[in-house]
Each structure stands twice: as structure tokens, then as C-alpha cells.
Amino acid sequence: xxxxxxxxxxxxxxxxxxxxxxxxxxxxxxxxxxxxxxxxxxxxxxxxxxxxxxxxxxxxxxxxxxxxxxxxxxxxxxxxxxxxxxxxxxxxxxxxxxxxxxxxxxxxxxxxxxxxxxxxxxxxxxxxxxxxxxxxxxxxxxxxxxxxxxxxxxxxxxxxxxxxxxxxxxxxxxxxxxxxxxxxxxxxxxxxxxxxxxxxxxxxxxxxxxxxxxxxxxxxxxxxxxxxxxxxxxxxxxxxxxxxxxxxxxxxxxxxxxxxxxxxxxxxxxxxxxxxxxxxxxxxxxxxxxxxxxxxxxxxxxxxxxxxxxxx
Amino acid sequence: xxxxxxxxxxxxxxxxxxxxxxxxxxxxxxxxxxxxxxxxxxxxxxxxxxxxxxxxxxxxxxxxxxxxxxxxxxxxxxxxxxxxxxxxxxxxxxxxxxxxxxxxxxxxxxxxxxxxxxxxxxxxxxxxxxxxxxxxxxxxxxxxxxxxxxxxxxxxxxxxxxxxxxxxxxxxxxxxxxxxxxxxxxxxxxxxxxxxxxxxxxxxxxxxxxxxxxxxxxxxxxxxxxxxxxxxxxxxxxxxxxxxxxxxxxxxxxxxxxxxxxx
Numbered sequence: 051x052x053x054x055x056x057x058x059x060x061x062x063x064x065x066x067x068x069x070x071x072x073x074x075x076x077x078x079x080x081x082x083x084x085x086x087x088x089x090x091x092x093x094x095x096x097x098x099x100x101x102x103x104x105x106x107x108x109x110x111x112x113x114x115x116x117x118x119x120x121x122x123x124x125x126x127x128x129x130x131x132x133x134x135x136x137x138x139x140x141x142x143x144x145x146x147x148x149x150x151x152x153x154x155x156x157x158x159x160x161x162x163x164x165x166x167x168x169x170x171x172x173x174x175x176x177x178x179x180x181x182x183x184x185x186x187x188x189x190x191x192x193x194x195x196x197x198x199x200x201x202x203x204x205x206x207x208x209x210x211x212x213x214x215x216x217x218x219x220x221x222x223x224x225x226x227x228x229x230x231x232x233x234x235x236x237x238x239x240x241x242x243x244x245x246x247x248x249x250x251x252x253x254x255x256x257x258x259x260x261x262x263x264x265x266x267x268x269x270x271x272x273x274x275x276x277x278x279x280x281x282x283x284x285x286x287x288x289x290x291x292x293x294x295x296x297x298x299x300x301x302x303x304x305x306x307x308x309x310x311x312x313x314x315x316x317x318x319x320x321x322x323x324x325x326x327x328x329x330x331x332x333x334x335x336x337x338x339x340x341x342x343x344x345x346x347x348x349x350x351x352x353x354x355x356x357x358x359x360x361x362x
Numbered sequence: 363x364x365x366x367x368x369x370x371x372x373x374x375x376x377x378x379x380x381x382x383x384x385x386x387x388x389x390x391x392x393x394x395x396x397x398x399x400x401x402x403x404x405x406x407x408x409x410x411x412x413x414x415x416x417x418x419x420x421x422x423x424x425x426x427x428x429x430x431x432x433x434x435x436x437x438x439x440x441x442x443x444x445x446x447x448x449x450x451x452x453x454x455x456x457x458x459x460x461x462x463x464x465x466x467x468x469x470x471x472x473x474x475x476x477x478x479x480x481x482x483x484x485x486x487x488x489x490x491x492x493x494x495x496x497x498x499x500x501x502x503x504x505x506x507x508x509x510x511x512x513x514x515x516x517x518x519x520x521x522x523x524x525x526x527x528x529x530x531x532x533x534x535x536x537x538x539x540x541x542x543x544x545x546x547x548x549x550x551x552x553x554x555x556x557x558x559x560x561x562x563x564x565x566x567x568x569x570x571x572x573x574x575x576x577x578x579x580x581x582x583x584x585x586x587x588x589x590x591x592x593x594x595x596x597x598x599x600x601x602x603x604x605x606x607x608x609x610x611x612x613x614x615x616x617x618x619x620x621x622x623x624x625x
Contacts, residue, residue: 110622115622115624133466134466141463148455148460149460152378152379153373157372157376160372162461164365165366165461165465166365208464
């Protein structure tokens, strides 16, 4: 009776993933430090962070592959300590595709389908879905990086998942392939699948995701809706000067007028609304400085990411 | 566990692995069995380490499987290499993480792998027994060996006993292979350590101090296949061999279920 109630609660949970204080420590290293975030069902959630931030470790903990040192979590309403209760509804590609080189693409999928009690015919239909028609019978070791990636996505889709966890799914794909994956993820989300996708292509994440979890050095620096994140960011004006030595002078002018300035790669990034561009232009002209670029920009994910994770 | 069993067979049945393993086993089987009959009058002997297997011994009820019993240890070493590679490759290819996502009950996954291994070993045993007996029958005339007792009820009983002994020996070797694969997570390390131990270290130590052969795992497994040897009794080999295998099973189960899968 109790178990039945628990199942109903799990089924009704509006969160696909919820973790609280999740931590993974190795001998002298804390790979993930007290991570807390949640991912609503039926959404696409981006999972971003610099290399070594702890993304893959977090994903492995969600899949029951590694045990957390401390903290709790649920996936599809079930605790992450009991992966057998939810993994039948989860598809995953972790750290890129991994298959048996001497088996064909289709046979690799059939191994996993047989293991998971999934009808074999599904493997054949997924080969077509991911654009590997005609190559499914070739050995995996003969595949290009893009084809391997497509097979990895097919394997993740095998159980017709309620939650799809993909680690860098567009790695090695050509622009057409990236567009196909993007469309596929949007289609799956529209059908109710929750997609949790990590990528270093922040523009990609910005296009397809509604939610985002940002990690830095094992800690969550932001978790929530992308719109909410970007709304909290100030617009920026990017300035270049005709003479590089004048860039510092422009920065001084902006600072004296109460604006925060950072200089990166020969550009001054000045926080301020687009109306301030005209004021800055006049101030620079009065100081005898010729501007070669004056571009007001709205905050984007990449800028925000670098600001929050202290990158670049 | 049945799902794991059938999934494992999808890997085991691939032609290069399946036919490669059987071809290697049958080649050595044919070679060693033929050697016993073709070199029967050789002063250098026709058995293992210069031993002589006489016409009288071969004419006994168990004569038809003398060759098969001699290659039992070799079949075991082949099985050890195959299954050490199979289990270690799951780590080097990173495929274990995929398997565990589809079958998160780790002990079920491991037991399914063991079940698949046992069926593969059974096939390896039966096919090699048939071929060895066929070669023995074919060469018995030429070697002037009487086969009257080979297929009597006593002869068939000997065949059954040898089949079981070789099967147990192959399974024991394969369990050690799987355990080394899981422990070392590298096919090359697992296979080379096993081969160096069984083929070189055990024999070196045994040559210096023969009494140690009573305790060496490889020697026990080979003795089980032969139904006991002049140095090691069958019951001693079976009890001690089973103890080693039980320990290996405990180690592999513990590592497989408790260790983080980080590659």
C-alpha cells in the first residue's frame, strides 16, 4: 500500500531531477560540492560549466554509476540510491558514445535493447531516425565521429525515455547534424520528454534550453530559467578604439561616469543601457578619441556564463 | 538475468571471437590428441612433459578421452583469456556505463555474464570432446590401440566424467579471467598477469619446490581437468580449486557492485 502511494507520488512529481547538497569527494579532490538544483519535467535544461567543473560526475551520480559522498537526489521521483526504479525510463549518453568496435551499429543497439528488455525492432527504427540508414550493418569501428555520435543518441533513445540525459550530443556533428539534433530534442520535449543536456556550445544551449544549471569548480552558480538569468544581467556596450592605446582612456571615461568596465581581447565591455552609447561617443570625441566600434549588446548566455564562472 | 544472458551472447557470437576461439581450441586439441597417437612409440614420450602414454593405457575404458583430458588445462587458459578480455574491455571501451544504465542491478548483470560464460564454456567443452574423441578413433587403428572398451558403459561413464571435469576446469579458469578483468580493468594486464602466473611463475616455483604445486591455482585447475594427477589428487584439486574460485567470485562481486564506474 505504502509502495503504491510512493509510486503515485513519483508519477505526479513535477520535477524530473531534484538534487540537494550533492557532493562527490575523491581523496584530495571535491569534484562536486553541495550541488542543489531541480529540473522541471517536460523541459530542456542545459547543463554548462568549464572543463572539470563536475558536470559528468553529477550526471554519473544521477545515473547511479558513482555513489555520492553526501547529499540526496531524486530522478523521476525516485531516490538516486535506487537507480533500478527509474533507469528503465531514462536514456543517457555520457562522455560521448561508447560501443563495441567489432560489432555493427545495429548489433550494438540490439545488445542494449536485449539488456533492457526493449523490443529489437526499436533498434532498427532508431537507426533510421538518427540518419544512419544504410550504415547500421557496418562495424562501429568504421564509423566517423559524427556517426558514432548519432549511434550514441540512438542508444539513449532506445527506452523511449521520459528523461533524456545527453553529454555533449553535438560533438563531431556537421551543421546539418547539429540542426537535426536540435530539432529532435525540441520535438521530444514537446512530446513530454525531459531533456538534460550538457554542452560547451553555449549558443546551442541558449537556443534550445528553457532552464539552465551552471557549474563552476563543482558548485552550482545558477540554476533556473534562462530568461530569469538573462533578465538579471545588465546590457553591455562593446567599444573598440582606432588606436589601441586609447582603449584605457575610454575605460577611464566610462568609469568616471559610473559604469563598470572590463577589457578583453582589445575590447572594452562597458555595462550600461544602449542610450549610454551616444553619451560615451560624445565624451570620447571630446577627448579626441576615435572609436572604431560602438555596439550596444543585450546580455547573452556566453557573456553571462563567463561572468559567472570567471572564465576568459 | 535472462536478458543479460542473451545480450552477452550477442557479443560472444560475433564471428571473430566465436570462430577464432573455437579454431584456436580445435587446432591445439587436434595437435595434442594426434601427438598422443602418432608419437606412441617415440622415446621422447607422447604426453605432457615427456610422459609416455602406452597402448595399454589408451586401450582402457577412458582411453577415448585421454587426449581430451590432456588439453583441458589449455582449453581453460583459452577461456581465461577470452573472458578476461571480455570483462576488462567493458571498462576500456566505456561500454559498462551503457550496460548499467539498461541494467542497474549490478549483481544481476554480473550473474548474467557468468551464466553466458558457463554456456560458452559448455559449448567449448562438448565440441572439443567430440573432435578429440573422433581424432582418437580415427588414429587408433594406425597406432594399433584397441578401442573395444571405449564405448562400453564403463567407457561412456569415463567420457561423461572427463567431460564434467574439463567443464569444471574451464569454468574455474574463466571465473579467474573475469575476476582479473574486473580487478585490473585492462585486457592486456589481466591476460598477461594470468598467463605469466600460470605458465611461468607456477612452474618456476614448482621446479624449485615441488610441494608448492599442491597449492598453486593453475595446477589445481589442470589437475581437475585430468581427473587428478600423480602429484595432486582429484579431491584435493577440487576442494582447493573451488576455494580459490569462491574467493575470486567474492572479489569480483564486491568490486563490480561497489566500485564507482568512472570511465
